[in-house]
Amino acid sequence: MSKIQEVKAKVEIGKTKLVPGLVQEALDEGNAPGEILQAMVDSMSVVGEKFSSGEIFVPEMLIAAKAMAKGVDVLRPLLAGDTSASLGTCIIGTVAGDLHDIGKNLVSMMIESAGFTIVDLGVDVPAERFVEAIKENENVTLVACSGLLTTTMPALKEAVQTIKASGLDVKVIVGGAPVTPEYAAEIGADGFAPDAGSAAVKAKEMVA
Amino acid sequence: MLTVKQNLKEVLTGGNPDRFVKQFEFMQMIMSVPSCRIKPAIGEEVVNEWGVTIRWPEGQLGSFPVHDADHILLKDITKWRDYVKAPNVVFPAEAWEKAIADAKAVDHDNQYVTAFIAPGVFELTHYLMGMEDALMSFYEEPEAMAELIDYITEFELAYAKELVTYLKPEVIFHHDDWGSQISTFLSPAMFEEFFLPAYKKIYGFYKENGVELIVHHSDSYAATLVPYMIEMGIDIWQGVMTTNDIPNMINEYGGQITFMGGVHSGVIDHPDWTKEQVEEEFTRACRECGKLYFIPGACQGMGVSSFPGVYEASDAAIDKMSKEMF
């Protein structure tokens, strides 16, 4: 197995302690940083698919994302300034009144591993805060809003509509257990995904 | 007409119930037990009995453990002994008097004296260290995690001993959310390794000490865990969401376990709730799941609703279905 394939395989099974060393070895063998990064992005999309299909669970996904992050730390000094892998910045947050963040964090990791730069606003984020963040950050292409409570569905609607009304040129993706594709469309979101794996796929599609 | 308890037994054993069991009607929770639980009021922040900071911001539906760097209790799972100290569970006999009197006053033909336990063993792991660290630790530090779970189990058993000595509960209503709407948090294999042994001890102890029924709350998907639920001694799984394919589970496991739920709280329990919607949901649930090994109810982990009137409307909707189907 080539070193790059090994990196890919070990990210997939979340070997957080092994991946940084393997990334270094892959570099030492002369592989381009961008190529190694791409291999890790690919393994995370495999992880995403397996999560969507119920083959793996939240812990497996979390450690895979952590393994990748550790690998990226090794690459970061070499990638600085190289934005070729970037699909732009994604602003993410859980809407006002809602403090659940496990799902949002998973979505954030997967969208990041797909090639976005993430700005995470945390939980209980008022609608206007999303708009401010779009203005404060460079090259924002996507806003992702999460809502887990039926009682905060109106806040999700408000977030989407405030972002849309601002006239800023960004796409909005929404999700969370009570959100349906129909509801997403009804409140004017550009996209919806049922889980973190498909969120990354959808996010890429939306900014393509 | 059968008493509530007789009717419940018929449902659990596949006999001849004469109506549907109505949600929590068979459990009388004795909430006056001495407890070490410290909970915030709306707008308040408290440090609870384990040292976990719990906040209930104004305008929010409920309280939340605070897990930012400044507040998180368990900072390093490998050193859990330095951070985690179980609260005292031993109270003087006088402290139990009110609970014992409340238990005596229960309508024993129709209700079981019930002890309420929350959070559960899994929930406590993520209360202490945050969900993400907890979940990753099952992989990264499995030995430390197993030790922590043992420690929590011993804490639960210590309190269980007090409960069976003083209150003598007939039913245990125990919370532990094991999944999201569509999947379990842990793989079944990991669940089996870490949580089956813990719960076999806890529920086994109760059963050996006079408890007739174990009712476990997990308002989630957990169909893949049902064999373990049966093995650990759960009689009723409360909070069963429709994502589990309840009719299919009843076919497969009815007789070994009973399923309580079938109606999502989120769907019926909201500010704009209507009697019609409640009826529609319970009609569907009762028709789909049938009369045996099934108790219709909302998935919420208590016999209440978030919005006034919904719980009562649910009971009325179940009565209506009883008239129609029995």
Ligand code: B12
């Ligand atoms: C874990 C949990 C908690 C934890 C949260 C820890 C944390 N840091 O987030 C704790 C215990 C603290 C908690 C607290 C509360 N909770 Co809670 N909680 C849950 C539980 C069990 C699981 C949620 C979860 O994390 N799932 C796992 C993740 C991975 O799944 P997910 O969130 O659905 O996310 C996935 C998808 O939805 C999607 N997705 C999510 N966001 C986004 C965003 C985008 C853009 C996209 C594309 C996709 C996407 O991808 C994710 C990954 O695949 C659910 C029950 C359930 N069955 O879902 C209740 C639940 C959500 N909680 C509920 C309630 C009521 C509360 C409280 C009010 C309870 C209380 N204390 O009394 C408080 C909330 C206070 C507040 N204002 O927010 C209710 C909500 C009911 C309702 N009316 O909607 C639920 C449904 C339980 C219930 N039936 O009563 N909760």
